[in-house]
Amino acid sequence: TFFYPNSQTSLLEHILVDTHGAHSSGFANAITPCSKYPNYVSGNQSMGRTTAAQWLRVAFHDFVTANVAAGTGGIDASIGFETLREENSGTAFNDSFSFFRPYVNPVISTADLVALSVVMSVGNCGGAQIPFKAGRIDATGGGAFGVPAPDTDLPTTLGYFSGAGFNQADSIGLTACGHTLGSVHHGGFPTVVGPEAVSPTNIAGGIHLDSTVANFDPLVVHEYLNGTGQAGGPLVTSFNVSSRSDLRLYESDNNATMIALGEQGEGFQNTCVNLLGRMIDTVPKGVVLSDIVTPINVKPINATLDFDNQGNLIFSGYIRVRHPSPPSSQGSLFLITSSSPPIPLTAESATGTSIFGTTTFYPFSTRINDADSFTHFTISSHAGLHTFAVQASAFVVPSLTSRFSTTTTSLNFTIASKSSGGPNVKVQAPVGQQGTLGPAIKTFSDVDVSTAGKKAGYELWEGSVDIGSLATGALSIAVLDERGNEIDVGFF
Numbered sequence: 001t002f003f004y005p006n007s008q009t010s011l012l013e014h015i016l017v018d019t020h021g022a023h024s025s026g027f028a029n030a031i032t033p034c035s036k037y038p039n040y041v042s043g044n045q046s047m048g049r050t051t052a053a054q055w056l057r058v059a060f061h062d063f064v065t066a067n068v069a070a071g072t073g074g075i076d077a078s079i080g081f082e083t084l085r086e087e088n089s090g091t092a093f094n095d096s097f098s099f100f101r102p103y104v105n106p107v108i109s110t111a112d113l114v115a116l117s118v119v120m121s122v123g124n125c126g127g128a129q130i131p132f133k134a135g136r137i138d139a140t141g142g143g144a145f146g147v148p149a150p151d152t153d154l155p156t157t158l159g160y161f162s163g164a165g166f167n168q169a170d171s172i173g174l175t176a177c178g179h180t181l182g183s184v185h186h187g188g189f190p191t192v193v194g195p196e197a198v199s200p201t202n203i204a205g206g207i208h209l210d211s212t213v214a215n216f217d218p219l220v221v222h223e224y225l226n227g228t229g230q231a232g233g234p235l236v237t238s239f240n241v242s243s244r245s246d247l248r249l250y251e252s253d254n255n256a257t258m259i260a261l262g263e264q265g266e267g268f269q270n271t272c273v274n275l276l277g278r279m280i281d282t283v284p285k286g287v288v289l290s291d292i293v294t295p296i297n298v299k300p301i302n303a304t305l306d307f308d309n310q311g312n313l314i315f316s317g318y319i320r321v322r323h324p325s326p327p328s329s330q331g332s333l334f335l336i337t338s339s340s341p342p343i344p345l346t347a348e349s350a351t352g353t354s355i356f357g358t359t360t361f362y363p364f365s366t367r368i369n370d371a372d373s374f375t376h377f378t379i380s381s382h383a384g385l386h387t388f389a390v391q392a393s394a395f396v397v398p399s400l401t402s403r404f405s406t407t408t409t410s411l412n413f414t415i416a417s418k419s420s421g422g423p424n425v426k427v428q429a430p431v432g433q434q435g436t437l438g439p440a441i442k443t444f445s446d447v448d449v450s451t452a453g454k455k456a457g458y459e460l461w462e463g464s465v466d467i468g469s470l471a472t473g474a475l476s477i478a479v480l481d482e483r484g485n486e487i488d489v490g491f492f
Ligand code: HEM
Pocket: 049, 050, 053, 054, 056, 057, 060, 090, 091, 092, 148, 149, 150, 157, 174, 175, 176, 177, 178, 179, 181, 182, 183, 184, 185, 186, 187, 188, 189, 192, 235, 245, 246, 249
């Protein structure tokens, strides 16, 4: 399968952009509507919890134990190993990781999903778009302690933030940005919220942090300053004075930062983009983040070589076209390869929708007569020509590759290769691990292959890998060149 610009960016862009309608990834279902709390291990909608808010809090707890001077911690999914700690009270961590789990694969780390979930809960719930970069690496164990709790004193709280690179004003701003979504719950925080908050439709006893619990907006700041609505929420108003951590933090500079945030009006959104962006991009030393993952306008999806029943080489997939606003007509699209005259493509009637606009999907399938001259293909649309390079010297054959699970998961695969000698095959799989719901990635290098005949000028090679446990998400299989670079990769 050919990915543009690469498999990691392409698959994460899919989660970010294909949120609703045709070909959606399903990731945004958990936060649609933004007040939603889907059926999790920890209950359902009547719990009084909200997933969008949980995602934001999970990322904060993962981040705030960073020591930026030492280059340790930050967004690395270590929070998954730390859920039994007093400072990580609540169901948010395991709820979120069990939802993220099937999306994790060899190119999508749990830590990238922790970051992306912030971008999506903010961007899809009324906030502005936080730039998302990929490439976070998952920790293999728990990290440092140091998450502020409602009864943590002010110097200690500011010390935790400062270790993570946030000064006093940043810390106040980040907390106000976080506390515009969600609630404080009696279940988990009985010393902040009393039992009177519990009801049949609010089983966990959540009291909202502002009057628009599912809206990422500046209201928390205004309600705090004016004493209206939720008046800043339970961490300001708690019956228990020692639990008023937001009040202590907001007052620590005589409310100067909160007043300034209030005066920003809708500018609050940009402040939060900056602060939350810094939060999710705080990563351990050595982690290199990608360029910003932006919505792609003309995107090949599942662009794959395969053989048909007659042994012909077939190139198929979809072209996704994004329209920032709904298009008046679908427009015509042509696929151009060296094997045939331009082929007109017809859009599927079902479209996708997201905060980035409308997406239209054009399926294609065409025979490639001469693999050696198949070095690129071009999509012609009203917006011009888009050319995509391909590498057809070797590929994973989808129709001859499949996974199956009994007590363990196996992948039976076939590789087609133009070069003599067996291909260099690497299989990777996400598997469960002790101590966290975040999967680990298991790698099998130099996998054994044996010859399996010829098709359309390619040598076929087959093999099988038993990963030794159940895969939690997609496996990847890559064909590598002599230098270890990927020629082709498939996900199964
Ligand atoms: C002094 C710093 C902070 C303290 C002491 C604190 C404490 C808390 C507590 C006790 C809760 C209730 C959790 C529950 O009942 O499930 C909560 C909720 C929340 N916090 Fe914070 N927090 C702080 C800063 C932040 C920051 C910086 C963010 C994000 C940038 C954030 C995001 C959230 C969110 C979104 C919720 C709602 C969670 C939900 O509804 O499930 N918090 N916080």
